[in-house]
Amino acid sequence: MPHSLPILGFIGIGLMGKPMTLRLLQHGFRVNVWNRSPAKLQPVIAAGAAAMPDIAALVRASDVAIICLADTPAVEWALHHGILNHGAPDKLVIDLSSIDPNRTRAFAAALHDHCGMGWVDAPVSGGVSGAEQGSLAIMAGGEPAHIEIAREMLKPLYKQLTHMGPVGSGQITKICNQMIVSCNMLVIAEMIALAKQAGVEAEKIPAALAGGFADSKPLQIAGPEMALEQFEPVKWRVKTLLKDLQMAAELAKQTGNALPMSGLAAQLMQLHGSHGYLEQDPATLIKLYRKD
DSSP states (O other): OOSSOOOEEEEOOSTTHHHHHHHHHHTTOOEEEEOSSGGGGHHHHHTTOEEOSSHHHHHHHOSEEEEOOSSHHHHHHHIIIIIHHHOOTTOEEEEOSOOOHHHHHHHHHHHHHHHOOEEEEOOEESHHHHHHHTOEEEEEESOHHHHHHHHHHTTTTEEEEEEEESTTHHHHHHHHHHHHHHHHHHHHHHHHHHHHHTTOOGGGHHHHHTTSTTOOHHHHHHHHHHHHTOOOSOOSOHHHHHHHHHHHHHHHHHHTOOOHHHHHHHHHHHHHIIIIITTSOGGGGGGGTOOO
């Protein structure tokens, strides 16, 4: 790894990738970017990022390749369409995506065996606002030396970065995070609907509960949106929570654990998604309980 400030390559300029790339640029990093939909690159190019024609070119021109994609198949596609054949032992992949832990281990092993390139799985929590403010929580898996590189490269993005163990550990921790978030969002929606039906000014509940045991970031962010039915702009998506709950179910199957609460959450999330809300903000979960 060069001793001067490394050149970063960012793959995936979406809801989270855009604000993270902008922060990296603001903090002096040179950032190469690639996205499947080139139109989404315009804001980061305007801020100083360099657009790459493909992933192969991005990996060749960067010291650290950062991935922020929607799901496991998308990360696997990126691996086989540029990273695997153009990586090098002195380069590193940092995957900010939330994907399957077992597949993560397989991707890391394949990359190491093919070209000696390292892998850190570093999924994030904190949403778009956390990405914009640089206050994300990052849970990371990988070799200690690679984690230290990730700490330095991602410093503009996080409030805390915790090394959870070997490759795959970050993804398992993110699944645990999403179990809590998903169940929390569903009970907040259930509670707001009940409060409104019972005659309470439900939009005041988050402020009323602030600082108490029931308080949480999802309550403060999504509670007023649910009460007032303000679902735009979309800050995260129902399909993301559903994907992560499904990974939790698979992990529980592999380990022999029971997930009664998260299993029910997955069913309710699937039901909501089946009504056309997969691409919508989870604040729309209020519609599961609303009496029309």
